[in-house]
Amino acid sequence: MYPQPFRYHRPNSVKDAITLLTELGEGAKPLAGGQSLIPILKMRMDEPSDLVDITRIPGLNSISTDNDLIRIGALCTHAQVAMSEAALTIPVLRDCAGGIADPQVRSLGTIGGSVSVADPSSDWPALLFVLDAKIVCQGPEGSRTVGIRDFIVDSYTTCLGDAELVTEIQIPQPPANSGGAYIGFKKAAPAYPAASVAIQLTLDDAGKCKEISLALGSAGPKPIISADAEAILKGNKLTEELLKQAAEKLVAESSPPSDARGSAEFKQEILRSLFLKTAATAINRAGGSNIDGTHDYV
Amino acid sequence: MSDAKETIEVEITVNGKSVRREVEPRLLLVEFIRENLQLTGTHVGCDTSYCGACTIILNGEAIKSCTLLAVQADGGEVLTVEGLEQDGQLHPLQQAFSECHGLQCGYCTPGMLMSSLALLAENPDPSVKDIRKRLAGNVCRCTGYQNIIKSVQSAAKALQEG
Structure with a gap:
C-alpha cells in the first residue's frame, strides 16, 4: 500500500516547522514517529499535500523532573517513557507506555504524536486525563499550555490550531500516598485495546480515599469520566462494594462502539472487571506496594 | 508554495554498505529495501504494522519497515536479515x-x-x-x-x- 504522493520537508527548529506549516497551508501535516499517521496515509484516510517531518528537531526528546512537574518532550518515544526515571517513581507511566502496541511500534511512536492524533482507542489520553496532564503547544501566535481535558475535543479532534504543534507534556508530581494504574484489554500486543481503564488516587492517613480520578479509554469518542463515580469513592474507604457501585456509574457513562474488537455489551462487561482490577493495583501502590507492571501482552 | 522536489536523495547504510538513491517521499522503507535494493529477505506481511514480518533494525532498534518512510531513515543504519550471515557462516x-x-x-x-x-x-x-x-x-x-x-x-x- 502506498500513500498518495506528497512533498516532504525536514525543518531543524520548531520555529521553522511552524513557518513551513503556515506557508504550506491546511494541506500540510506534521510527521513525528509516523506510527499513527503512516497507516492513515496508506489507507488513504488522509491525503496531505506536504509532510513536515519534525523528528530531527533538537530539544524535544528529553524527560526532566523537578519537585512539581514531569516534563516529557513531545518527541519522546513510548519506549523512552517506559524506561525513564520518571516511570520508576510513577509506575503508571510504564503501565501505559510499556503496553502500547509492541516493541517495534514503541521504538518509533511518540507521546506528542499520540495525543495530537487523539485516536479514541489510543492509550495515552485516558491516562493523561487522570494524571491531570497539561499539553504545551507552540504555533504562529506563540506558546500556550492547555489541560488535556480541553486539549482533546472529540474523536481524532484536538484544540490544536493551524500550524500549531505539541512540544511538551507536563504531568504534576503526585502527592505522597498516591498510586495509579492503567490497564488496556486487547487480544494481542499490536492491537488497539478493546477497552482500557486509568485510575489515579491518593489515600489519607486512615487509608480513606482523599482524591481520585478515573477515566475509561476506547469507551467513547474521547476518554469517559464520571463525577458521580468519583463522588461515590472520595472520602471513603475503598471497599469492593463501593468500587462496584462506582464502576456501574462509570460504565453507564460509556458508549463503546460495537466493532471488530467486540460488541458494546462485551466491552462494557470488560470495563466493569477491568475497573476493579485496575483499582486494586492503584490502591496497593498508594499503600506503598511495589507493583512493577499491571499487564503483559504476550 | 514550497520548492520541495518530487524526489529526494537519501543516503542509508544498509548491512554496512552506504547506498544513495533518489526516492519519492511516499516510498516506504520496506519497499526501498525490497524493490530499490533487491533485498527481498525482508517480507511484507500484513502491511498494516501488525504482523512484524517486515521487522528490520534501524539505528540499533527493531522497527516495522512497512510503517516508516525511506526518507525518515535518511542518514540511518539499517540491518536486514541478509546482513546476519558473515563469511558464509549463518548467524x-x-x-x-x-x-x-x-x-x-x-x-x-x-x-x-x-x-x-x-x-x-x-x-x-x-x-x-x-x-x-x-x-x-x-x-x-x-x-x-x-x-x-x-x-x-x-x-x-x-x-x-x-
Whole structure:
C-alpha cells in the first residue's frame, strides 16, 4: 500500500516547522514517529499535500523532573517513557507506555504524536486525563499550555490550531500516598485495546480515599469520566462494594462502539472487571506496594 | 508554495554498505529495501504494522519497515536479515532457528530473527517471559511459537559460550 504522493520537508527548529506549516497551508501535516499517521496515509484516510517531518528537531526528546512537574518532550518515544526515571517513581507511566502496541511500534511512536492524533482507542489520553496532564503547544501566535481535558475535543479532534504543534507534556508530581494504574484489554500486543481503564488516587492517613480520578479509554469518542463515580469513592474507604457501585456509574457513562474488537455489551462487561482490577493495583501502590507492571501482552 | 522536489536523495547504510538513491517521499522503507535494493529477505506481511514480518533494525532498534518512510531513515543504519550471515557462516540465531525447527513456512522468520537480535543485544540471557514480550509484535501462523522461543534460548546460549 502506498500513500498518495506528497512533498516532504525536514525543518531543524520548531520555529521553522511552524513557518513551513503556515506557508504550506491546511494541506500540510506534521510527521513525528509516523506510527499513527503512516497507516492513515496508506489507507488513504488522509491525503496531505506536504509532510513536515519534525523528528530531527533538537530539544524535544528529553524527560526532566523537578519537585512539581514531569516534563516529557513531545518527541519522546513510548519506549523512552517506559524506561525513564520518571516511570520508576510513577509506575503508571510504564503501565501505559510499556503496553502500547509492541516493541517495534514503541521504538518509533511518540507521546506528542499520540495525543495530537487523539485516536479514541489510543492509550495515552485516558491516562493523561487522570494524571491531570497539561499539553504545551507552540504555533504562529506563540506558546500556550492547555489541560488535556480541553486539549482533546472529540474523536481524532484536538484544540490544536493551524500550524500549531505539541512540544511538551507536563504531568504534576503526585502527592505522597498516591498510586495509579492503567490497564488496556486487547487480544494481542499490536492491537488497539478493546477497552482500557486509568485510575489515579491518593489515600489519607486512615487509608480513606482523599482524591481520585478515573477515566475509561476506547469507551467513547474521547476518554469517559464520571463525577458521580468519583463522588461515590472520595472520602471513603475503598471497599469492593463501593468500587462496584462506582464502576456501574462509570460504565453507564460509556458508549463503546460495537466493532471488530467486540460488541458494546462485551466491552462494557470488560470495563466493569477491568475497573476493579485496575483499582486494586492503584490502591496497593498508594499503600506503598511495589507493583512493577499491571499487564503483559504476550 | 514550497520548492520541495518530487524526489529526494537519501543516503542509508544498509548491512554496512552506504547506498544513495533518489526516492519519492511516499516510498516506504520496506519497499526501498525490497524493490530499490533487491533485498527481498525482508517480507511484507500484513502491511498494516501488525504482523512484524517486515521487522528490520534501524539505528540499533527493531522497527516495522512497512510503517516508516525511506526518507525518515535518511542518514540511518539499517540491518536486514541478509546482513546476519558473515563469511558464509549463518548467524547463531539463524543456526538455532534451523536446528530447533523455529520455522515452518518461513514467512515470519526474517522478522522473528531481527526482533530476536534486538532482544539479545539488550539482554544476552533472556527468560522465556522476556522472549515472549519482545516477540509480541511478531506473528507466526505455523509454529505455535514454542520452537521459536527454544531457538532464541539456544542462540542466546551459543552466543554466550562464544
